[in-house]
Amino acid sequence: MASMLASPSLTGLSAVVTGGSRGLGLLLAEELAARHCDVTIVARDAAELGRADTLLRRPGGVRVRTAVCDVRDRDAVREMLRDTAGAFGGIDLVIANAGIIQVAPVDDLGAEAFESALDSIFKGALYTSLEALPYLRRSPAGGRLALIGSVGGLLAAPHLLPYSCAKAAVGALAEGLHAEAARGGVSVTAVHPGLMRTGSHLHARFGGDQEREFAWFSALAGMPVVSMNARRAADRIVTAVQRRRTRIVLTPVARAAAVVHGVAPGLTTRMTTLATRALPNPTDGRRRLTEGADLGPPAHPVARRLRAWGSALNDKVAGAYNQRAA
Template sequence: MSRPSITALLARPGALPARPVALVAGASRGLGLLVARELAERGCRVVGLSRSEESLAQAREQMAGWGHELTTYAVDVTDDERLAEVVRRAGTEVGPIDVAVHVAGVIQVGPAESMTREHYEQAIGIMLWGPINLALAVLPGMRERRRGRIGIVTSVGGTVSVPHLLPYSTAKFGAVGFSEGLRAELTGTGVTATTIIPGLMRTGSHVAAEFTGDQAAEYAWFAPGASLPGVAIDAERAASAIAEGVLAGRGQVVLSPLAQVGMRVAGVAPGLTGSLLGVAARLLPSAPPDPTSTGTVDGHTARARLDSPLVEKLTALGTRASRRFNELRSSRRS
């Protein structure tokens, strides 16, 4: 599928070289893999990062099947020193990083009573410190060259805190603040920061998400929401909008009508929004008597424990996406 040229997408033609180097953190599966493909479709040389060398090998194979090369490095975005080292190495081996998009994330689903400090540390480490670490690694070179694009995938959960996703929303609220503040700080430097705010997307993430509390019951409400048309948007369409928005240097890219409505309602009527979210929280599964006794399992395990033909039907599109975009074959974190 053809894509507009980079020159046509850039706010200032010539701001980036003919074949810019684009780095995607969390490129081994799901949305990150699709963003990598979209950037390659638009003429970028793409560098993909992930914790798992195995999942990166699968991503390279899949990108090759789409007709694109993917240069990969195994690194954890929470390790700032190692990430900076990888950025320097990629700059030498591939070329200076002109575009950096942070997609890596973890979704933890369950009541607040079942969430431990470790859940918060994990979420904040990946989805708040991750974007900060990536930006600090690429910004010196971008500032020196007076060109660059940074994209940070946040969430509507970073503007409206959703029940049973508290560590996730906590990290995403921070990421929104960092991304928006960074854009303001970069004004006039030739470098831009784009805040990407998606709602639910059919990437197959429900099988890689982590579930606490009544794990099967939590999976039963979350998985259909991440799969059904009208609730979750098509991941390929989302990735295309992300790549286009970042390359064009837009300040914000909001994905899905539901995300736009949720943000507007929360902004205009925060009290009403809080009341509605409180009702939603009461309708979601209750915590077990000993909230932390069940531990945390991934979506594969929660799905097997639920063993519901109805949920399997409702999640058919999402499960199909998980097969297409590496979610079934990858480790729990991208």
């Protein structure tokens, strides 16, 4: 209903969504198409893109195309955007959403996890932004760029430190680009979602005490009140980009955490330290990471009950949001 009531100002425009084959990216592409915007969804996995293309709902007249592209490769990003502009006659809106999630204590991750997160999340957003800006400046409608950060980039999350560091860099990039791109008629929106029910726990990678890490993360990510309906999040994000908002923080919990951290950073750091005591302890420093979909049910009864109780809503949407292979 929210999409039907939105302004039709995206009609006939061309959009690109990186990380668009599943989860939030797929829903953002769907929301753009619902507002009569031609869409290119970008991801690394061709099979996943094929399933996404089948799942994506499109009203009459809207064109949807897929593009296999690794956003960590600037040359590949440049080629993808050139092909998209050629196919659609230009590019008017870009959402940089691609990323990875690694869940483990820092002792069970190592520097390589930080490098991987920065490559996928920050460099992916950076390369997409730099290569997209020339096209966005030429948009007759005035270009729009959105970078998907996270509340984890505003307030560092324990056992998610590579993700938090990379998302913090994305937030700084969005704010700086907003100031510098304005003279070229391009608006830049920093998007900081809190927890959303996208089924992302199945593609997050877990280290250390993997079963317990998976249990707490999947439970929290799917918990009502704490997490947000992903379709509603996509609607709000696209509306913010459409209205050229500078920044949006999603979920009341995320907004409250960001405000409290801004006012009393020492207090929030102490509270985070206390909360960390409830999380699994580091193991022997093993660095192996496994996707949630490959872990299976936790063996420990408490972890099993926690995961089943909290992640039921997240599990329910996983298939619809292309988080599970057919």
